[in-house]
Amino acid sequence: MSAEIVPDTTGIEPVPGAAKPDPVLTVTDVRKSFGGVIAVDVERLEVQRGSITAMIGPNGAGKTTLFNVLTGFERANHGTWSFDGRPIHELSAHRVARLGMVRTFQLTRALARMSVLDNMRLAATGQRGERFWSALTRSRWQAQETEVTERARELLDRVDLADKADDYAGTLSGGQRKLLELARALMVDPQLVMLDEPTAGVNPVLVESLLGHITALRDEGRTVVFVEHDMDVVQTISDWVVVLAEGAVIAEGRHGDCIANPAVIDAYLGTRFAERERAASGDGRSGDLT
Amino acid sequence: MDFGQAFVDGLRAAVGIPAIVYALAAIGLNVQFGFTGLLNFGLVAFLLVGAYGTAIGVAELGLPFFAAVLLGVAAAVVLAVVLGIPTLRLRAEYLAIVTIATAEILRIVVRSQTFEGITGGPQGIGGFAGAFYDLNPIPAGRYGIGSLEFTANRLWIILVGWVLVALFTLLVALLARSPWGRVLRAIREDEDAARSLGKSVFAYKLQSLAVGGVIAAFGGIILVVNANFVDPAFWRPIVTFFVWTALILGGPGRVFAPVVGAVLFWFILQAFDSLMRQAIEPGSFAGRYISPTDLGNVRFAVVGLVLLLLVAFRPQGLLGRRQEALVDVG
Numbered sequence: 348m349s350a351e352i353v354p355d356t357t358g359i360e361p362v363p364g365a366a367k368p369d370p371v372l373t374v375t376d377v378r379k380s381f382g383g384v385i386a387v388d389v390e391r392l393e394v395q396r397g398s399i400t401a402m403i404g405p406n407g408a409g410k411t412t413l414f415n416v417l418t419g420f421e422r423a424n425h426g427t428w429s430f431d432g433r434p435i436h437e438l439s440a441h442r443v444a445r446l447g448m449v450r451t452f453q454l455t456r457a458l459a460r461m462s463v464l465d466n467m468r469l470a471a472t473g474q475r476g477e478r479f480w481s482a483l484t485r486s487r488w489q490a491q492e493t494e495v496t497e498r499a500r501e502l503l504d505r506v507d508l509a510d511k512a513d514d515y516a517g518t519l520s521g522g523q524r525k526l527l528e529l530a531r532a533l534m535v536d537p538q539l540v541m542l543d544e545p546t547a548g549v550n551p552v553l554v555e556s557l558l559g560h561i562t563a564l565r566d567e568g569r570t571v572v573f574v575e576h577d578m579d580v581v582q583t584i585s586d587w588v589v590v591l592a593e594g595a596v597i598a599e600g601r602h603g604d605c606i607a608n609p610a611v612i613d614a615y616l617g618t619r620f621a622e623r624e625r626a627a628s629g630d631g632r633s634g635d636l637t
Numbered sequence: 638m639d640f641g642q643a644f645v646d647g648l649r650a651a652v653g654i655p656a657i658v659y660a661l662a663a664i665g666l667n668v669q670f671g672f673t674g675l676l677n678f679g680l681v682a683f684l685l686v687g688a689y690g691t692a693i694g695v696a697e698l699g700l701p702f703f704a705a706v707l708l709g710v711a712a713a714v715v716l717a718v719v720l721g722i723p724t725l726r727l728r729a730e731y732l733a734i735v736t737i738a739t740a741e742i743l744r745i746v747v748r749s750q751t752f753e754g755i756t757g758g759p760q761g762i763g764g765f766a767g768a769f770y771d772l773n774p775i776p777a778g779r780y781g782i783g784s785l786e787f788t789a790n791r792l793w794i795i796l797v798g799w800v801l802v803a804l805f806t807l808l809v810a811l812l813a814r815s816p817w818g819r820v821l822r823a824i825r826e827d828e829d830a831a832r833s834l835g836k837s838v839f840a841y842k843l844q845s846l847a848v849g850g851v852i853a854a855f856g857g858i859i860l861v862v863n864a865n866f867v868d869p870a871f872w873r874p875i876v877t878f879f880v881w882t883a884l885i886l887g888g889p890g891r892v893f894a895p896v897v898g899a900v901l902f903w904f905i906l907q908a909f910d911s912l913m914r915q916a917i918e919p920g921s922f923a924g925r926y927i928s929p930t931d932l933g934n935v936r937f938a939v940v941g942l943v944l945l946l947l948v949a950f951r952p953q954g955l956l957g958r959r960q961e962a963l964v965d966v967g
Contacts, residue, residue: 418833420829420832420833439832439837440829440832440833441832441834441835441836441837441838442835444832444833444834444835445835449833449834449835450833451833452829452830452833456827456829456830456833457830458822458823458826458827458830459826460822460825460826460961461819461822461823461826465819465822468816468819469816469819469820469823469831469834469836470834470835472835474816475816476815476816476817477815477816477817477819477820477836478817479812479817479844479848481817482811482812482815482816482817482818483808483811483812483815485811485815488815488816492816515960515961531834532833532834534834535834535835
């Protein structure tokens with residue numbers, strides 16, 4: 348693996364909605380409610396290009412809903428957001444993906460009755476053979492298909508699934524499916540990868556390798572946003588942490604800033620716990636959420 | 638009991654018009670359901686618009702025969718678009734409901750007196766396929782082996798029908814192996830996953846509905862050209878369910894499944910019908926319990942039983958891959 352290029356986040360003020368020097372994703376005034384329940388209400392959120400941003404928050408904080416809204420899988424009630432300077436809040440999910448902002452799912456969505464290799468090949472963009480009339484003449488897409496297959500095998504090799512290429516994706520274990528989904532997302536060659544709980548239900552050994560792959564994405568110059576519950580994971584790989592509670596961004600900063608933030612302790616453990624912590628430590632900097 | 642007779646009766650349907658019509662319809666359904674997962678429970682509507690498009694084109698609009706066939710094909714595309722646009726963005730069940738309803742509406746409309754001037758109403762439309770039979774290169778006479786015989790005109794339409802079955806099977810084989818077919822399979826497996834990878838799920842579903850619809854329309858066209866008559870009583874929901882039966886027999890998602898399923902379906906149905914007819918002759922043991930008028934229902938019960946056993950012991954159909962049926966889709 349190449350030398351780590353950790354983006355410099357020291358100059359950024361750790362407050363909700365903090366401006367970033369080079370944001371790849373900018374979110375403004377996004378609100379999504381289900382009936383009377385407000386699931387997402389984000390005033391301002393910027394994601395720094397080339398960083399790994401962790402999104403944390405208690406269950407029901409609206410992390411997945413925010414993912415769904417930003418990637419076009421659910422419609423927001425209102426709000427605007429732009430990716431790489433381009434407004435995308437009116438685009439459908441497949442167009443968002445084609446622009447280079449690709450998401451994975453909390454519950455993996457391996458295409459079970461297709462081979463692992465076909466899962467990968469599917470994800471390549473701009474395939475001539477995906478157009479109806481071109482599909483009928485193999486000569487029009489054969490060269491591209493060979494190229495796509497080659498790239499698919501390289502990526503499978505990278506996530507140690509090369510020997511599974513011809514198996515049905517449905518025969519993979521939970522952890523292997525997560526790896527497949529990550530590799531498949533990379534076939535799109537995305538600038539921004541949005542991973543919804545990439546380590547959920549994955550055994551510790553595979554978690555280790557998954558985290559290696561995620562860090563490698565940043566080192567290739569891609570931006571990663573991921574939802575995570577395991578604070579060890581968050582601490583290990585994230586450059587920046589965004590804390591959501593009840594749909595809103597309540598804190599932002601480096602890992603250390605966030606776990607010390609009374610609002611965060613409050614959101615996770617309740618007000619009384621937060622107050623006791625503050626009283627006990629005097630400066631409120633000893634809260635450890637792990 | 639004359640098993641030879643039953644075999645010939647079964648074979649007549651299995652190589653003849655019934656198998657061709659249902660094979661074409663099942664090839665269309667295989668594109669829609671087998672590859673894309675679209676639940677079309679009103680497939681017969683595509684046969685109907687193909688048939689009426691052709692008949693009306695010649696009889697009412699005075700088009701040349703092949704232009705009228707194109708009109709039937711165009712009608713199938715229009716039907717796919719009309720069905721697809723409001724439903725394909727919704728969950729799968731909506732397409733199922735809308736297709737059933739549309740097929741019934743079309744059936745009732747074409748046989749109603751209101752549109753008699755165009756559709757022939759309860760009388761149907763006849764005598765529009767003359768130009769097709771004028772092209773028949775086969776000299777008049779009877780052709781066949783033993784008691785399995787066809788007239789020259791019947792042989793002509795059967796030949797054309799099987800050529801169409803072969804061509805559309807080839808077309809589906811080419812599509813199934815292409816990246817286009819891969820996108821359809823991905824949509825069948827999980828359309829959100831396909832969407833997250835940049836595939837325009839709606840556009841592909843619409844294409845699948847239209848391509849499958851056009852192939853099925855040719856089933857309707859062969860049916861009415863064979864009879865040189867559009868029978869307004871034919872287009873009942875049972876036709877759709879027979880096509881589903883044939884496809885499931887063969888194994889959805891397999892290229893040759895529709896042909897194998899349709900041939901087998903008609904062979905079993907007609908051979909058994911022939912056997913039963915012999916068995917219930919007056920004075921026989923079975924004749925005391927089953928009257929000739931019950932026969933139609935009894936043979937369907939048998940087909941149902943065959944299907945039940947198939948689903949229990951070979952859920953992937955005759956041609957399907959067993960591992961595929963057993964894979965953990967969750």
